[in-house]
Amino acid sequence: MSIHSLPTAFAEKIAEIIPSDRLGNVLESFTLEKNIAFRINTIKADVQAVKTSLLNKGFDITEVDWYKAALIIPAHQKRALTETNEFHAGEIYIQNLSSQLAPIALAPEAEETVLDLAAAPGGKTTLIAALMNNTGRLSAVEPVRDRFFRLKANLDQQGVTIAKTYMTDGRSVGKKCPEMFDRILLDAPCSSEARFDLNEADSMSHWSPAKVKETSHKQRRLLLSAFYALKKDGILLYCTCAFSPEENEVSVAHLIKDFAEEVEVLPIQLPESFPKEVIQNGLTSWKGKALPAALQHAIRILPNEQFDGFFMCMLKKKA
Numbered sequence: 515m516s517i518h519s520l521p522t523a524f525a526e527k528i529a530e531i532i533p534s535d536r537l538g539n540v541l542e543s544f545t546l547e548k549n550i551a552f553r554i555n556t557i558k559a560d561v562q563a564v565k566t567s568l569l570n571k572g573f574d575i576t577e578v579d580w581y582k583a584a585l586i587i588p589a590h591q592k593r594a595l596t597e598t599n600e601f602h603a604g605e606i607y608i609q610n611l612s613s614q615l616a617p618i619a620l621a622p623e624a625e626e627t628v629l630d631l632a633a634a635p636g637g638k639t640t641l642i643a644a645l646m647n648n649t650g651r652l653s654a655v656e657p658v659r660d661r662f663f664r665l666k667a668n669l670d671q672q673g674v675t676i677a678k679t680y681m682t683d684g685r686s687v688g689k690k691c692p693e694m695f696d697r698i699l700l701d702a703p704c705s706s707e708a709r710f711d712l713n714e715a716d717s718m719s720h721w722s723p724a725k726v727k728e729t730s731h732k733q734r735r736l737l738l739s740a741f742y743a744l745k746k747d748g749i750l751l752y753c754t755c756a757f758s759p760e761e762n763e764v765s766v767a768h769l770i771k772d773f774a775e776e777v778e779v780l781p782i783q784l785p786e787s788f789p790k791e792v793i794q795n796g797l798t799s800w801k802g803k804a805l806p807a808a809l810q811h812a813i814r815i816l817p818n819e820q821f822d823g824f825f826m827c828m829l830k831k832k833a
């Protein structure tokens with residue numbers, strides 16, 4: 515299938531977002547069969563023991579320099595991976611490297627009070643718990659009923675014991691729990707542009723400029739709620755799997771405008787050996803309008819055969 519199957523308005527837009535020398539690779543990624551990334555769940559299993567066991571079972575494993583629990587296998591081995599006892603025992607979790615990076619960048623510490631404001635199915639919540647050594651307080655919010663129960667099942671299967679789950683709208687949390695959390699992840703509902711797959715028309719059928727606008731409105735309300743729920747000196751990581759600036763830099767710019775004295779955009783601390791070539795800095799203007807210069811500290815991960823497209827912006831609530 516050709517690239518012309520991307521929604522026309524999206525194809526035009528992405529050419530304005532991605533620098534021309536990197537656009538070809540990004541467009542090509544919409545047709546690629548991705549490798550399968552997963553991580554060993556350090557709550558339940560020893561990294562080396564699981565790695566050795568999977569190697570013995572014949573998996574063609576590539577290690578990931580920047581996170582020792584992360585591994586990659588070729589796509590054709592995915593089914594076999596889901597048939598292993600490690601998979602059934604919750605000792606591994608299939609998760610794209612971009613998604614693994616978000617909790618790692620948030621860097622939650624043991625004994626902190628942490629909130630995942632849009633949590634299902636729980637891929638990032640379970641990694642947050644693992645990074646906290648399953649100690650401290652972790653709250654996970656998801657309003658959609660069937661997704662909420664999937665989140666609970668995943669937390670259970672992955673051995674997470676510190677999480678309290680709430681089936682509620684994230685937009686109400688800030689008022690209910692003001693200044694309660696040390697760190698918050700807002701992996702916001704989005705237009706999922708990074709999930710477009712030119713081999714699957716369904717992956718793009720929900721997209722429209724109107725949908726992007728509607729989603730960005732919800733994101734702004736969620737960001738406000740998250741900001742209210744954050745302690746002073748607390749850290750909020752906002753992320754989406756969308757490319758559209760309206761869902762990313764522009765959503766954050768609204769928060770900065772409303773709380774200019776209180777919000778600081780922090781550079782994202784990437785692991786030392788993280789491949790910098792997949793990073794694009796945040797935009798500081800869009801459609802001819804200037805955005806706060808500090809948004810250059812946000813990042814887009816540009817998709818390739820290992821990484822899904824992703825946006826991240828780290829914010830601090832100043833004391």
Ligand SMILES: C[S@@+](CC[C@H](N)C(=O)[O-])C[C@H]1O[C@@H](n2cnc3c(N)ncnc32)[C@H](O)[C@@H]1O
Binds near residue numbers: 637
């Ligand atoms: C990008 S997904 C989260 C993925 C999850 N963080 C993970 O890594 O497994 C966004 C989630 O936000 C949920 N959501 C939608 N509206 C919401 C709202 N008003 N408040 C909180 N979550 C919401 C969606 O149902 C969806 O599960």
